[in-house]
Every structure is written in C-alpha cells, then in structure tokens.
Amino acid sequence: QSALTQPASVSGSPGQSITISCTGTSSDVGAYNYVSWYQQHPGKAPKLMIYDVTDRPSGVSHRFSGSKSGNTASLTISGLQAEDEADYYCTSYTTSNTYVFGTGTEVTVL
Amino acid sequence: QLQLQESGPGLVKPSGTLSLTCTVSGDSISSINWWNWVRQPPGKGLEWIGEIHHSGSTNHNPSLKSRVTISVDKSKNQFSLKLSSVTAADTAVYYCASTSYYRVDYWGQGTRVTVSS
Numbered sequence: 001q002s003a004l005t006q007p008a009s010v011s012g013s014p015g016q017s018i019t020i021s022c023t024g025t026s027s028d029v030g031a032y033n034y035v036s037w038y039q040q041h042p043g044k045a046p047k048l049m050i051y052d053v054t055d056r057p058s059g060v061s062h063r064f065s066g067s068k069s070g071n072t073a074s075l076t077i078s079g080l081q082a083e084d085e086a087d088y089y090c091t092s093y094t095t096s097n098t099y100v101f102g103t104g105t106e107v108t109v110l
Numbered sequence: 111q112l113q114l115q116e117s118g119p120g121l122v123k124p125s126g127t128l129s130l131t132c133t134v135s136g137d138s139i140s141s142i143n144w145w146n147w148v149r150q151p152p153g154k155g156l157e158w159i160g161e162i163h164h165s166g167s168t169n170h171n172p173s174l175k176s177r178v179t180i181s182v183d184k185s186k187n188q189f190s191l192k193l194s195s196v197t198a199a200d201t202a203v204y205y206c207a208s209t210s211y212y213r214v215d216y217w218g219q220g221t222r223v224t225v226s227s
C-alpha cells in the first residue's frame with residue numbers, strides 16, 4: 001500500500017486559514033469515511049484532531065475542520081495560531097483491513 | 111483514561127529480532143479496541159505496522175507482513191511486537207496505540223529503537 005499524498009509544507013500568518021490535502025485512492029480515502037487527522041509536535045506522540053472525515057474529539061478546537069471529496073480529504077485550520085505549528089498526518093482505513101498514513105505536512109505559522 | 115506504555119531494548123543488532131511490549135492500563139485489553147504498532151524513522155513520517163484484537167485476529171502492513179508478529183497476553187494486559195531480520199532502515203521511534211471505530215485514539219509516548227552493531 002502506498003502512503004497517502006500530502007503537501008510537504010503549508011504556511012500561513014496568524015489569523016489566516018490554511019488547508020492541507022490528503023490524496024489517496026478508491027481503496028482507501030475514497031472507499032470509506034474513515035479518514036483521521038493527527039497533529040504531532042516535535043518529540044511528542046501524535047494527537048487525534050479529526051476522525052470520520054469531519055468529527056472532532058472532545059477538547060479539540062473548533063478551528064479544526066475536515067472534509068472529503070472523492071479520493072481527497074482535507075484538513076482546514078481557521079484562525080491560525082502559533083500553537084498550531086506542527087506536523088500533520090492523515091490516515092485512512094483501507095479495503096484490505098489495514099491503515100495507511102499520509103506523507104505528512106509541516107505547518108509553519110509566519 | 112486509557113494509557114499505553116512501550117518497553118523493550120533500545121538497541122538491536124542487524125539481522126536480529128526487535129521485540130517490544132506495550133502495557134495497557136485504564137482499560138481491559140479484552141475490550142472492543144484493536145491494539146496497534148506504528149513507527150516513525152528519524153525525520154520521517156508515520157508508518158502503520160499492524161494491529162491485533164484480543165481474539166487473536168491480526169492485520170498487518172503488507173510491506174512488513176513477512177517479518178512482523180503481533181501477539182497479546184490477556185493475563186498481563188499487554189501486547190507485543192516482534193520484527194525479524196532488522197536492518198538500519200528499521201531504526202525508528204515505535205509507538206503502541208489503540209484503535210476503536212477505525213481511528214487511532216490513544217498513543218503511547220513512543221520508544222526509540224536503533225539497529226546497529
């Protein structure tokens with residue numbers, strides 16, 4: 001299975017909105033609504049930010065939102081803050097009963 | 111609150127077998143969750159290794175399947191990873207994690223494993 005494709009880096013100024021894409025295939029992203037997004041700060045374990053394409057776990061800011069169209073899922077961060085600077089990974093359940101992660105995106109707050 | 115803690119050697123010799131254990135607390139390993147291993151090579155992205163259910167059912171990353179064994183010890187509330195024939199490319203931080211309803215919701219803190227002679 002091939003990793004889902006994400007842009008290597010995305011940047012924005014404080015207060016702006018940014019969107020990170022996650023492109024897969026009809027065997028993963030396009031097959032189910034089981035796309036999740038994770039935030040990872042340096043030296044830390046990943047943190048679940050979005051699950052089932054659009055849902056936020058309790059405690060995650062409403063500034064984070066997710067969507068999907070066909071084989072591409074997206075994470076949008078609104079009102080960008082300095083604390084949002086981190087690496088972000090998508091993941092999807094696949095038709096082979098496995099999980100596949102995205103290549104990862106480094107978010108920089110200018 | 112579910113907590114997971116990895117343990118095992120931090121250094122493994124090339125061609126040897128990497129062995130890690132994850133201790134689960136705050137929930138029974140016989141719950142609905144699946145128990146996963148994920149790794150992250152230095153400076154690189156996350157890679158899903160595989161998962162096990164308390165029933166013994168497993169799923170694996172096809173690229174690693176021939177070298178991976180995941181097992182569960184219900185009496186100790188633990189699950190384990192064995193990765194055989196390791197090379198320098200297997201050097202990584204290894205995380206244990208739980209999935210429920212198709213999302214990885216809890217992670218261990220990670221343990222660094224280096225493959226070197």
